[in-house]
Amino acid sequence: MSAPEIPPTHRDLLDASVATLATVGADGTPQLTEVWFLVEDGTIGISLNTTRQKTKNLRANPACTFFVLDLANPARYLEIRATAEITPDAGRRFATKVGAKYDTDLSVHDAPGDERVVVRIVPRRVNAVDMSA
Amino acid sequence: MSAPEIPPTHRDLLDASVATLATVGADGTPQLTEVWFLVEDGTIGISLNTTRQKTKNLRANPACTFFVLDLANPARYLEIRATAEITPDAGRRFATKVGAKYDTDLSVHDAPGDERVVVRIVPRRVNAVDMSA
Numbered sequence: 001m002s003a004p005e006i007p008p009t010h011r012d013l014l015d016a017s018v019a020t021l022a023t024v025g026a027d028g029t030p031q032l033t034e035v036w037f038l039v040e041d042g043t044i045g046i047s048l049n050t051t052r053q054k055t056k057n058l059r060a061n062p063a064c065t066f067f068v069l070d071l072a073n074p075a076r077y078l079e080i081r082a083t084a085e086i087t088p089d090a091g092r093r094f095a096t097k098v099g100a101k102y103d104t105d106l107s108v109h110d111a112p113g114d115e116r117v118v119v120r121i122v123p124r125r126v127n128a129v130d131m132s133a
Numbered sequence: 134m135s136a137p138e139i140p141p142t143h144r145d146l147l148d149a150s151v152a153t154l155a156t157v158g159a160d161g162t163p164q165l166t167e168v169w170f171l172v173e174d175g176t177i178g179i180s181l182n183t184t185r186q187k188t189k190n191l192r193a194n195p196a197c198t199f200f201v202l203d204l205a206n207p208a209r210y211l212e213i214r215a216t217a218e219i220t221p222d223a224g225r226r227f228a229t230k231v232g233a234k235y236d237t238d239l240s241v242h243d244a245p246g247d248e249r250v251v252v253r254i255v256p257r258r259v260n261a262v263d264m265s266a
Contacts, residue, residue, distance in 0.1 A: 018207045020200065022155050022163035029196040029257070030155035030163045030216045034207060034264070043210040071204045074151045074167060079161045095216065124162070129165070 003123045006078065012079045012130040013068040014039050020067040021046065022071075023057035023084075024085075032058055035074040037066075037121075038098045047095040047106055049114050057086045058119060075132035085091045085120040094118040139211065143261040144153055146201040146211045147172050150229040150235075153200040154179065156190035170254075171201075171231045175256040180239055181248050182240075191217045191252060192203075199254045208265035218253040227251045 006014070021035045033054055037046050043064060048055045058064060062084040070076040089095055094108045095116045110116070139147070170179050177199060181188045191197060195217040203209040211238055222228055228239045228249045235237045243249070 020165065022165055024157055024161060024163060027196065028157060028194060030157060030198040032153065032198050032200045032212050034210060061161060063160065065163040065165050067165045069167070069202060069211055069234065071207060074204060077167060079165050
């Protein structure tokens with residue numbers, strides 16, 4: 001079974017620096033935040049601190065949407081409806097890779113004892129939109 | 134009862150041309166699309182065609198999130214978790230106002246016989262974020 005493809009017209013959006021991650025809270029309301037991400041072997045991964053509400057939301061309900069807006073032309077965007085696969089980030093290896101991409105140390109955002117997980121975005125449906133086309 | 138306030142630091146984002154509207158589909162997955170909007174008397178309104186999936190989602194579950202990214206600084210954004218209040222757009226008066234804002238005629242996006250509703254964003258929680266501050 002293959003994942004839905006991102007069309008060539010919108011693949012550049014995976015080079016964006018940030019994306020919007022939408023999860024669903026316990027009360028059924030979407031929660032949207034901007035996140036850093038890393039694409040490895042065609043898979044989108046996000047490093048999340050387990051104390052964050054979005055991580056709690058994903059653990060309770062892994063349905064999520066990864067959304068990238070073209071900042072230069074916000075009529076163009078990529079919406080990936082997905083299931084989150086959450087795994088422990090053993091030795092913080094993934095957080096270190098994400099930090100290297102952004103030239104920072106993700107642990108500055110963590111309190112002592114905080115843990116991180118790797119969230120893989122497993123696409124179920126891809127909508128590539130360009131209202132300006 | 135007063136609605137949660139948008140802090141002065143982020144009120145300029147309501148001057149943006151587009152926002153992201155997140156609804157929740159029948160399968161529990163967020164749906165995100167870019168939308169035009171109009172602020173009247175401090176209330177955010179969106180004109181939606183009733184045939185659209187987001188309109189169907191909102192009718193089934195009015196919990197939604199209105200999200201505006203600062204295109205010049207995507208570390209800054211405004212997330213409004215809200216309830217959608219949906220009313221008929223009698224005489225298409227609201228669609229006409231939105232069209233005037235964007236210097237277009239919204240009916241070009243409608244098929245013959247399509248109807249439009251006014252979706253008012255009633256805030257329940259406002260998160261004004263600036264990771265760059």
